[in-house]
Amino acid sequence: MDHHTMSLTLQVWRQQNANARGKFVTYKVDDVSPEMSFLEMFDVLNEKLVNEGGEPIAFDHDCREGICGSCSMHINGRPHGPWAATTVCQLHMRAFHDGDTIVVEPWRANAFPVVKDLVVDRSAFDRVIQAGGYISVNTGNAVDANSTPVEKSNADAAFAAAACIGCGACVAACKNSSAMLFMSAKVAHLSLLPQGAPERKSRVLDMVAQMDKEGFGSCTFTEACEAVCPKEISVTNISRLNAEYLLAGLTVDK
Numbered sequence: 001m002d003h004h005t006m007s008l009t010l011q012v013w014r015q016q017n018a019n020a021r022g023k024f025v026t027y028k029v030d031d032v033s034p035e036m037s038f039l040e041m042f043d044v045l046n047e048k049l050v051n052e053g054g055e056p057i058a059f060d061h062d063c064r065e066g067i068c069g070s071c072s073m074h075i076n077g078r079p080h081g082p083w084a085a086t087t088v089c090q091l092h093m094r095a096f097h098d099g100d101t102i103v104v105e106p107w108r109a110n111a112f113p114v115v116k117d118l119v120v121d122r123s124a125f126d127r128v129i130q131a132g133g134y135i136s137v138n139t140g141n142a143v144d145a146n147s148t149p150v151e152k153s154n155a156d157a158a159f160a161a162a163a164c165i166g167c168g169a170c171v172a173a174c175k176n177s178s179a180m181l182f183m184s185a186k187v188a189h190l191s192l193l194p195q196g197a198p199e200r201k202s203r204v205l206d207m208v209a210q211m212d213k214e215g216f217g218s219c220t221f222t223e224a225c226e227a228v229c230p231k232e233i234s235v236t237n238i239s240r241l242n243a244e245y246l247l248a249g250l251t252v253d254k
Helices: 038-051 124-134 152-161 169-173 180-191 200-213 224-227 236-251
Strands: 008-012 024-034 101-105 115-117
Touching: 024 038, 101 180, 115 236, 124 200, 152 180, 169 180, 169 224, 180 200, 180 224, 180 236
Parallel strands: 008 101
Antiparallel strands: 008 024
16 A cells, blocks of 8 residues: 555444434544545445445435535544545545544435435425525516616625525434524525515525425524535625525515
8 A cells, every 4th residue: 555545433323214324333434545535535434345245335416516516524523524625525535634533414404304325305495495495586588787786795796695405404414403504695686686575585585484384493603514515605695694584574475
């Protein structure tokens, strides 16, 4: 083994399904290149497990380019691992050292039940979006881009909020398992633009109601969510959401 590779000990959460009891299982992984991504390291481990007649570790992945948000792993107590503004697929093994022990778990939240091993069911997020995260449009000819002026500050804030990839790291990091950062990003990017105006009141009321129904906790503003967000969504969106919610509650048509 050349000196450029690492040997690591992984403690991985294994759980057959939502109802089964899970437990940590220890694996040794050798010949890990610092240039591998965290998921590639898991691919190598899974290949080894399969070759030995074992069952591969189930984990979510799709794009492997930091875009889709599905690679949800809790690594050494931090969603998406030690690097800031990074998804697991973009985390490289040079973040760790030879001989390290790495603890890998699924998201821990009642609203995200474990499907298997490191895979959780995040359809609660989809249902929150379905409750109001859309705009109604009359489809016809495309409108000229500049026909509806939008203040630059609003356009920039909407664009920043729209960067949310719905990975759920905010929920996993929150001691209350609150979905407020996700919620606020989705509400902000629509409410800041004129296209989002028709549903402005109903959207926030419906989405918050669905969020509560899904069993997410309340926000106590510890800002742990912003700290682990791979897209660095700002907690100022939560303040904006609270204002939107208050306004909608005061002015909703009975």
